[in-house]
Amino acid sequence: xxxxxxxxxxxxxxxxxxxxxxxxxxxxxxxxxxxxxxxxxxxxxxxxxxxxxxxxxxxxxxxxxxxxxxxxxxxxxxxxxxxxxxxxxxxxxxxxxxxxxxxxxxxxxxxxxxxxxxxxxxxxxxxxxxxxxxxxxxxxxxxxxxxxxxxxxxxxxxxxxxxxxxxxxxxxxxxxxxxxxxxxxxxxxxxxxxxxxxxxxxxxxxxxxxxxxxxxxxxxxxxxxxxxxxxxxxxxxxxxxxxxxxxxxxxxxxxxxxxxxxxxxxxxxxxxxxxxxxxxxxxxxxxxxxxxxxxxxxxxxxxx
Numbered sequence: 454x455x456x457x458x459x460x461x462x463x464x465x466x467x468x469x470x471x472x473x474x475x476x477x478x479x480x481x482x483x484x485x486x487x488x489x490x491x492x493x494x495x496x497x498x499x500x501x502x503x504x505x506x507x508x509x510x511x512x513x514x515x516x517x518x519x520x521x522x523x524x525x526x527x528x529x530x531x532x533x534x535x536x537x538x539x540x541x542x543x544x545x546x547x548x549x550x551x552x553x554x555x556x557x558x559x560x561x562x563x564x565x566x567x568x569x570x571x572x573x574x575x576x577x578x579x580x581x582x583x584x585x586x587x588x589x590x591x592x593x594x595x596x597x598x599x600x601x602x603x604x605x606x607x608x609x610x611x612x613x614x615x616x617x618x619x620x621x622x623x624x625x626x627x628x629x630x631x632x633x634x635x636x637x638x639x640x641x642x643x644x645x646x647x648x649x650x651x652x653x654x655x656x657x658x659x660x661x662x663x664x665x666x667x668x669x670x671x672x673x674x675x676x677x678x679x680x681x682x683x684x685x686x687x688x689x690x691x692x693x694x695x696x697x698x699x700x701x702x703x704x705x706x707x708x709x710x711x712x713x714x715x716x717x718x719x720x721x722x723x724x725x726x727x728x729x730x731x732x733x734x735x736x737x738x739x740x741x742x743x744x745x746x747x748x749x750x751x752x753x754x755x756x757x
Contacts, residue, residue: 454522455493461519463491465510480505497523497581500588534677535656535668540592544659548604548641548650548694552614553623555586556593556601557630562623563587565615593636602637604691604698610640610711617714624712631705639698640707648697649690657684657691 466476466487473491474484480502490498490506498506500520507516521540539545547554552566560583567582592598605627613620631638641648656668667678667687678684699707 454519455497458498458516458519458523459491459493461512461516462487462506462510465512465516466491469510471510476506476509479509497584499584500591536589538658538660538666538668538677539656540589541660542599542658543661544600544602546602546657546659546691548606548655548691549609550606550650550652550654551608551612552654553605553609553627554603554654554656556590557603557627558586558590559619559623559626560587561615561619562626565619593630593633598635600635602639602695604639604641604694605704606641607643607707610708621712624708627708628705628712631701637701638704638708639695639701640704641694641698642707645697648694650694655687655691655694657688 466473471479472484473487477484477487480487482502486502488494498520500517503516503520506512507514510516545556552558553562555563558566563586564579564583567579567586593601610624614623627638630636652669654670656670658666658668660666665684665688667684669676669678669687678687698704
């Protein structure tokens with residue numbers, strides 16, 4: 454796909470009578486960047502650069518339409534289907550066992566995570582995956598943004614990915630994200646002990662038409678589950694994780710405590726206290742609504 458994209462850029466540039474240097478000047482990049490794109494030899498173009506190329510070459514949206522297929526090549530085969538489906542999802546529910554989900558990662562945190570991947574072949578591939586990951590986050594602020602409900606294992610907060618400075622910035626990002634009406638965060642504390650999803654992370658995507666798809670993921674593998682009976686089992690597991698996790702307000706308090714490096718003195722409330730607070734939250738203007746029509750689903754998105 455990168456080669457096809459480059460070929461289209463070259464043909465459009467030639468038809469427009471532009472040199473690589475002239476096209477680079479119009480899109481605010483150096484001529485060697487245009488050369489890399491046309492030869493499919495460098496990092497994949499960003500969406501912003503693709504839009505600029507499309508406008509400069511009068512491509513009428515052709516390059517923008519090709520771009521999603523180009524940037525998916527930066528990912529292993531087993532994750533491409535998940536990425537495609539997640540772009541269509543109306544609701545997203547996630548349990549994160551080890552890392553902050555990609556949709557909520559800061560650039561520094563994402564870079565630290567991607568750098569240790571065994572599938573990386575070069576620094577250029579690292580930059581490709583980083584740009585693609587950050588670009589996916591744009592959908593959280595789009596008019597058709599999905600409702601996002603994330604349960605973070607306590608280990609996600611405790612492991613200082615990228616060092617203390619990077620991790621503090623990441624925790625601040627989580628707190629900021631939780632202020633958004635379409636995003637809900639919970640923390641599953643260590644004292645809950647063993648549970649059904651200890652083997653890895655879990656994502657439930659609700660697609661148009663109320664069809665649910667599940668994606669399970671480990672360090673170097675992923676599996677898409679579409680069989681209804683299996684999806685139902687994973688949905689039940691996710692419901693149990695949310696029920697066992699701290700209520701949203703207590704979860705944010707725990708994130709703040711870890712961020713301030715005060716976790717040794719952080720008091721994780723008892724189960725009875727959690728139940729009491731959860732009941733109070735459920736009574737507050739529907740914000741704690743955990744089920745919709747008898748099925749799993751994050752709270753409804755506000756009207757734009």
